[in-house]
Amino acid sequence: xxxxxxxxxxxxxxxKAMALTLAEMGYDIALHYNRSRDESERAADEIKTLxxxxxxxxxxxxxxxxxxxxxxxxxxxxPECSVLINSASVFEDVPFHDVTEESFDRDMTVNFKxxxxxxxxxxxxPASELIVNMLDSRISxxxxxxxxxxxxxxxxxxxTLMAAKALGPKVRVNGICPGPVLPPPGKSEDYLIRxxxxxxxxxxxxxxxxxAALKYIIENTYIxxxxxxxxxxxxxx
Numbered sequence: 001x002x003x004x005x006x007x008x009x010x011x012x013x014x015x016k017a018m019a020l021t022l023a024e025m026g027y028d029i030a031l032h033y034n035r036s037r038d039e040s041e042r043a044a045d046e047i048k049t050l051x052x053x054x055x056x057x058x059x060x061x062x063x064x065x066x067x068x069x070x071x072x073x074x075x076x077x078x079p080e081c082s083v084l085i086n087s088a089s090v091f092e093d094v095p096f097h098d099v100t101e102e103s104f105d106r107d108m109t110v111n112f113k114x115x116x117x118x119x120x121x122x123x124x125x126p127a128s129e130l131i132v133n134m135l136d137s138r139i140s141x142x143x144x145x146x147x148x149x150x151x152x153x154x155x156x157x158x159x160t161l162m163a164a165k166a167l168g169p170k171v172r173v174n175g176i177c178p179g180p181v182l183p184p185p186g187k188s189e190d191y192l193i194r195x196x197x198x199x200x201x202x203x204x205x206x207x208x209x210x211x212a213a214l215k216y217i218i219e220n221t222y223i224x225x226x227x228x229x230x231x232x233x234x235x236x237x
């Protein structure tokens with residue numbers, strides 16, 4: 001068995017795109033999901049057609065016990081797992097005055113607490129080499145829509161920087177900050193075109209730009225503590 005990668009939320013959207021790219025690079029894939037079993041099984045089938053092994057792992061990232069057991073379960077199957085991609089997230093548009101303890105905990109747990117403890121457990125494994133945290137172009141601003149989501153991604157950015165320092169030289173830690181590359185759930189391509197029109201590049205991106213950034217981070221082993229914006233310059237406006 002060769003090198004492997006664990007991708008949270010790997011059955012959908014950017015998680016799936018990154019899983020397929022890693023499979024093309026020769027990685028076996030540990031594909032995490034919570035509720036998207038059917039989509040994850042289909043993604044696993046696609047990965048296997050590329051010649052890589054793939055197993056799916058269910059875990060609710062709101063449950064600390066399930067967070068704690070996910071990494072050991074993966075290493076039981078893929079002991080040479082060297083890459084962790086924290087891609088699973090929730091994206092809720094709750095204004096400041098409408099935030100409840102429940103909605104606060106949901107965003108902060110899935111988007112920050114789970115990556116923290118998954119990274120902690122992963123980094124203790126002998127094979128661990130690289131952690132990639134999926135951030136957001138929004139971390140460069142102080143936008144007040146999606147209030148707690150934005151806070152959670154800013155916290156994950158700081159975790160990325162601090163963990164790179166704490167875990168080096170054994171484990172590199174980097175982040176990718178996507179901009180308008182996919183419409184949010186429930187939004188159309190027209191929405192994507194509209195919001196990308198305000199960027200310096202002036203057009204939407206695609207998941208291919210994110211997977212190219214991932215390949216760059218994997219292949220350039222002199223990079224750690226970087227948060228790479230792949231957003232058409234959205235963070236500048």
